[in-house]
C-alpha cells in the first residue's frame with residue numbers, strides 16, 4: 020500500500036505539510052508506505068496544451084521536468100492525497116499547475132476520452148485557511164475530491180480546516196492532528 024501526497028503549500032513545515040505528515044503517521048501505523056512531493060521546491064512548468072499526451076494511454080507529457088517523478092509515483096500509488104492552503108478562495112497556483120499536468124493521464128485513443136491509468140485507487144483531500152468561516156475550505160475540498168474522482172481515486176474523506184494562520188497552528192492543535200492521523204489510517208485500511 021503506497022500513499023502519495025502532493026503538498027500545494029510553499030511552506031515545507033506549514034499547516035498543510037503538518038497535516039500531510041500526521042495523515043502519513045496514521046497510514047504508516049496501518050502498514051502503508053508514504054511519499055510526499057513539494058512542487059514548490061521542484062521544477063514544474065505549466066501545461067502547454069501540446070496534446071501529444073492524449074495520443075495513447077502510454078503517451079506521456081512532452082515536458083521533461085520534475086513532473087515526470089510525480090507521474091511515476093502517482094501511477095504506482097494505491098492512494099492519492101491532494102493538499103493545499105486556500106489562496107484567494109481556491110487552491111494555490113502551485114497545486115493547480117500539478118493538477119493541470121495530470122491531464123497527461125488521459126487519452127483520446129480510439130476517438131473517445133478515457134483515463135490511461137489502470138485500476139482504481141483511493142483519495143483524500145486536505146485544505147486549510149486562515150479565515151474562521153468554514154464554507155470555503157469545504158468547497159475547495161469538494162473541488163479536490165472531484166479531481167480525485169476524475170482520476171479514479173475514490174475519496175475516503177477530507178480535512179477542511181479554518182482558523183489556521185501561522186505555520187505552526189496545525190501542529191499546536193492535537194484534535195486536528197488526531198483527525199488527520201485517523202484519515203491516514205482509514206486511507207491505508209479502507
Ligand SMILES: Cc1cc2nc3c(=O)[nH]c(=O)nc-3n(C[C@H](O)[C@H](O)[C@H](O)COP(=O)(O)O)c2cc1C
Nearest residue numbers: 028033034035104105106107108148149150183184
Ligand atoms: C497568497 C496568499 C493568499 C491567501 N488567501 C487566503 C484566503 O483567500 N482565505 C484565507 O482564509 N486565507 C488565505 N491565506 C492564508 C493561508 O491559507 C493560511 O495561512 C494557511 O494556513 C497557510 O497554510 P500553509 O502553512 O500550509 O502554507 C492566504 C495566504 C497567502 C500567502
